Amino acid sequence: MKIVAVIVVATLFSFPSTSISTEKRPAPHYRAESSVYVIDGKDTTTYVTENRSFRFADVLGDEGKNYELGLLLEETYHNEHTDGMDEVRGNATIKAWTIQSGRPRKLRWAFKENGNQGEVRDRFFRITAWGCCDAPTIYSYYSILTGRKLYVSNSDLLEIWGDGDGPQAWRYVAFGYADIHDSSRPPQLQYGTDKKIAQRFSVVSLREYYDAPQVFVASKEKVQKSLDLRDSPMEFTIVLKYQDGVELRVPVEEDAMRADLAQLPKGYSLRAEE
Numbered sequence: 001m002k003i004v005a006v007i008v009v010a011t012l013f014s015f016p017s018t019s020i021s022t023e024k025r026p027a028p029h030y031r032a033e034s035s036v037y038v039i040d041g042k043d044t045t046t047y048v049t050e051n052r053s054f055r056f057a058d059v060l061g062d063e064g065k066n067y068e069l070g071l072l073l074e075e076t077y078h079n080e081h082t083d084g085m086d087e088v089r090g091n092a093t094i095k096a097w098t099i100q101s102g103r104p105r106k107l108r109w110a111f112k113e114n115g116n117q118g119e120v121r122d123r124f125f126r127i128t129a130w131g132c133c134d135a136p137t138i139y140s141y142y143s144i145l146t147g148r149k150l151y152v153s154n155s156d157l158l159e160i161w162g163d164g165d166g167p168q169a170w171r172y173v174a175f176g177y178a179d180i181h182d183s184s185r186p187p188q189l190q191y192g193t194d195k196k197i198a199q200r201f202s203v204v205s206l207r208e209y210y211d212a213p214q215v216f217v218a219s220k221e222k223v224q225k226s227l228d229l230r231d232s233p234m235e236f237t238i239v240l241k242y243q244d245g246v247e248l249r250v251p252v253e254e255d256a257m258r259a260d261l262a263q264l265p266k267g268y269s270l271r272a273e274e
Contacts, residue, residue, distance in 0.1 A: 176212075201271060
């Protein structure tokens with residue numbers, strides 16, 4: 001086996017104070033290394049990248065009027081691509097530190113997830129595992145406040161804007177297969193906030209993972225990808241539409257999915273999950 005490696009070093013730093021009335025103290029430097037290398041096997045060649053970088057994130061408070069905290073994120077993405085294979089195998093390691101001026105950084109949370117890339121999306125950190133062949137892309141959404149894993153979806157979260165100010169006014173709908181390699185686990189329909197999932201149902205049927213529906217939310221029969229329900233009751237319908245015309249409709253009333261009122265064709269059922 002022959003390995004050829006190239007290493008790139010990235011440094012995140014801040015400048016010391018220039019005030020002449022205070023003693024100058026060097027600000028801490030945080031360093032990260034990125035690398036790329038090639039593994040020559042007997043019959044194949046694997047190309048490996050490991051990218052590590054920093055970013056700052058200001059997190060909005062519940063009321064939406066100010067920022068609750070500032071975070072320093074360290075992101076590491078390890079990806080492998082082998083000649084002759086379409087799949088890019090990857091995993092991500094994300095760490096967050098609380099940043100306060102003049103104080104050492106303090107680790108707030110850390111997680112590892114299968115995936116190829118990540119990004120901050122409002123008060124979520126989203127990890128994307130690229131789809132391959134007939135396998136769908138998998139999005140894993142983590143709370144940027146706690147590092148807790150919340151939603152798993154095969155598309156963007158559906159957003160519903162209810163009464164109130166800031167993030168606490170928003171609700172989210174997700175649908176997806178968490179692990180397409182485990183056929184015993186059906187896709188899940190999830191509903192909640194950016195802090196916790198309130199309800200989770202497995203959608204049980206004979207459908208295969210590559211035969212996934214499109215997901216919509218509807219109010220007064222208008223099917224959309226998002227809803228603005230300010231000054232209205234938190235009532236709408238989650239609609240799953242398959243390519244062959246089959247539809248599943250799950251109503252939401254008083255801020256809860258009503259599985260007992262769901263319109264399900266023969267052969268489909270909802271199973272409540274913890």
